[in-house]
Amino acid sequence: MKFRTFVLLSLLGGCALAQQQSDTTGPIPATAPGPNPLVTLASEFFEHNYFNVYGFGDAVLDSNNPTVNSAGQAQNGWGTGFEVGGGVNASHAFRDAQLVFGYSGSYRNYQSNLYQSGSSQNLNLGYSKRLTRHLSMNVGVGAGILLYGGTFSSNEINAAVPVISNPFSPETRYLGANLGFTYQQTRRLSYSVFGSFYLTRYNFAGAIGTTGASGGASVNYRLTARTTISGNYSHSYFNYQQNVGNDGVDQVGLSLAHTFSRHWTVSVFGGGARSNANGILQIPVIIQAGNQTITGYVLGPYHQIAYIPSFSGSLSHSYRRSVFSVSAGEGIAGSGNGYFLASRNIYVNGVYSYSLHGQNISVGGSAYRLSSVANTVSSSYSSAIFSASYGRMLIRYVGLFARYDYNHWGGAVQSFSGISDNRISFGLNFTSKGVPMTLF
Numbered sequence: 001m002k003f004r005t006f007v008l009l010s011l012l013g014g015c016a017l018a019q020q021q022s023d024t025t026g027p028i029p030a031t032a033p034g035p036n037p038l039v040t041l042a043s044e045f046f047e048h049n050y051f052n053v054y055g056f057g058d059a060v061l062d063s064n065n066p067t068v069n070s071a072g073q074a075q076n077g078w079g080t081g082f083e084v085g086g087g088v089n090a091s092h093a094f095r096d097a098q099l100v101f102g103y104s105g106s107y108r109n110y111q112s113n114l115y116q117s118g119s120s121q122n123l124n125l126g127y128s129k130r131l132t133r134h135l136s137m138n139v140g141v142g143a144g145i146l147l148y149g150g151t152f153s154s155n156e157i158n159a160a161v162p163v164i165s166n167p168f169s170p171e172t173r174y175l176g177a178n179l180g181f182t183y184q185q186t187r188r189l190s191y192s193v194f195g196s197f198y199l200t201r202y203n204f205a206g207a208i209g210t211t212g213a214s215g216g217a218s219v220n221y222r223l224t225a226r227t228t229i230s231g232n233y234s235h236s237y238f239n240y241q242q243n244v245g246n247d248g249v250d251q252v253g254l255s256l257a258h259t260f261s262r263h264w265t266v267s268v269f270g271g272g273a274r275s276n277a278n279g280i281l282q283i284p285v286i287i288q289a290g291n292q293t294i295t296g297y298v299l300g301p302y303h304q305i306a307y308i309p310s311f312s313g314s315l316s317h318s319y320r321r322s323v324f325s326v327s328a329g330e331g332i333a334g335s336g337n338g339y340f341l342a343s344r345n346i347y348v349n350g351v352y353s354y355s356l357h358g359q360n361i362s363v364g365g366s367a368y369r370l371s372s373v374a375n376t377v378s379s380s381y382s383s384a385i386f387s388a389s390y391g392r393m394l395i396r397y398v399g400l401f402a403r404y405d406y407n408h409w410g411g412a413v414q415s416f417s418g419i420s421d422n423r424i425s426f427g428l429n430f431t432s433k434g435v436p437m438t439l440f
Contacts, residue, residue, distance in 0.1 A: 049093065055086035056106075056401070056437060058427025064419060065112045079112030083425065085120075097129035104440065108147060114419075116170050121145040122440070134184045139177075146172040164337040164368055164383065167409050167418075169202035172338075188222040198238075202338045210335050212238035218255075226259040232271070238334040240341055245279020245302075247342045249332050251310055263319040268312070273332045275306045275373050277342045306373040308332050308344055326350035333370060340381050343370040353438060358393035360436040382418070383409035391429070391436030401437035402426040 065079030085106025092099045102124045109117045121144045128138040146163065148170045165172045180194035194216055201209040216234030223229055232253050239246045253271015260266070280301055312329025326349070333345035349366035365386040385408075391401040405423040429437045 049091065050433075051088075051090045052431060052433040052435065053086070053088050054429060054431040054437075055084075056427055056429035057084045058082065058401070058403075058425045060108065060110075061424045062110075062112055062115065063422040064114050079110060079114065081108060081110035081112060081115075081117075083108040083427075094129075097127065100124070100126040114421075115148060118147045118170060119145065120147045136182050136184070138180050138182075141177045143175045144173075146174070163200070164333070164335075164370070165409065166202050166204075166207070166338040167381070167383075169204045169207060169338065171203050173201045173203075175199045182220075190220045190222075192218045192220060198335060200335060200338065207241075208244055208338050208341065209241045210238055210338070210341065211241075212236060212334060216251075228257045230255045230257075232269075236334055238341075240279075243280065245277060245341075247275060247277045247334055249276070249334055250274045251331075253310060264315075264317050266313070266315050269329070270311045271309075273308045273310045275304075275308060275332055275334075275342060277304045277306070277373070278302070304373075308373060321355045323351070323353045325352075332373060333368075336370060337381065340370040340372055342373050343381075344373050345370055351439070355436065358399075358434070358436060360391045360438050361389075362391075362439040363388045364439050387439055389437065389439050391438060393434060393436055396434050397430055397432065399429050399431065399436050400427070401429055403439075 060081040060083055062079040062081070063076075065077045083106050085104065087104030088101070089103075090099075090101045103122070105119065105121045107117075107119045108115075123141070123143045125141045126139070128136065130136045144163075146165045148165070163172070163174045176196060176198045178194065178196040180192060182190055182192045184190045196214045198212045198214070199210065201207070214234055214236040216232065218230045218232040220228055220230040232251075232255060234251050236249045236251075237246065238249075251271060251273040253269055255267060255269040257265065257267040278301075308331065310329075310331035312327065312331065314325070314327035316326075317324040328348040330344065330346045333343045334341070336343050346369045347367065349364075351362070351364035353360065353362040355361075363386075365384070367382070367384040369380060369382045371380040384406075386406045387403065389401060389403040391399055393399040403425045405425075406421070407423065408418060408420040431437075
């Protein structure tokens with residue numbers, strides 16, 4: 001039996017308890033959805049129309065490979081493996097519309113006691129169109145599979161619904177779709193309505209997936225040519241598997257966006273959210289009957305209302321061959337990660353990429369901390385990922401790349417103190433556009 005399997009089995013009891021105590025639900029406030037224009041970090045080479053097919057193969061070294069020696073003592077060593085994959089990135093600008101598409105997939109084979117072999121998938125599709133002189137539409141779809149012990153990537157259904165991998169599931173599967181309309185009444189005043197659907201599933205015993213939907217509206221007023229203020233309202237509803245509960249969240253707030261130049265944009269949001277969680281709480285009990293000890297659960301309904309401040313900020317820059325973006329905030333993450341569901345989420349993430357003369361340097365990272373807003377649970381869940389890569393073209397269609405990833409997840413979950421891992425990968429890539437390999 002692999003060590004990773006042992007970890008899952010030994011923590012499953014605590015995992016179930018944490019779900020029973022904190023799986024009460026919590027949707028997430030939505031902002032107006034729209035396609036992510038970042039097809040690939042190398043696409044700053046091109047504008048309007050872009051199409052690239054790529055493939056890659058690399059060797060992988062992992063610092064976390066727990067084993068037991070002949071004396072029965074636990075020790076750690078490097079795990080090895082390989083990964084092969086590829087994808088397609090494309091964008092096309094029409095006269096009054098834009099289409100963005102991205103897909104990447106890979107298979108990773110490990111000779112490691114911590115990780116299993118498996119595949120990762122990531123699909124993003126965005127389409128925006130001006131329907132009439134005053135009315136425009138945008139559609140976005142995201143889906144994928146995150147492999148256990150995955151690395152930094154652009155896994156996000158929309159800004160309000162982050163995809164956070166589960167610390168006990170070999171795979172995290174997600175699907176989401178957004179639809180929004182904006183009506184431009186005057187040069188300064190516009191109105192937006194939007195809706196989204198969200199789904200996550202996990203593949204371990206007792207896993208609790210989430211199905212949810214959000215809808216909302218905003219009123220936007222352009223103060224100057226570069227500054228816009230908006231008033232936002234959204235309602236979200238999330239339902240959890242295994243009849244553990246549901247949650248409804250209402251959020252209101254104001255946002256301000258300002259463009260300092262053609263290349264720098266900053267936005268801030270401030271408001272509050274009301275979480276209304278309902279479900280069945282399972283409390284473990286021990287009954288002593290004579291010389292016999294009986295363990296079990298007492299079932300009881302709960303109804304918890306919580307008021308949470310919600311705020312966020314982002315800064316982005318795009319100029320010729322460089323891309324930079326960073327965001328941070330706090331709010332309710334109703335989707336959770338299958339362990340903590342109705343949760344207060346504190347997060348920060350960012351990415352930077354620079355390309356020049358057939359070379360690319362990219363760094364990216366993210367960190368989350370989830371804590372229950374539905375019940376009194378002392379534990380929390382935290383995760384952090386940092387990645388850095390360097391790619392260089394050798395000849396027109398073939399390049400080499402090297403990548404470093406630091407991954408930490410599961411901190412402060414019951415008795416599970418978390419796992420940290422350092423990963424090094426290096427290999428070759430083929431690309432039809434002759435662009436170097438990037439983080440994604």
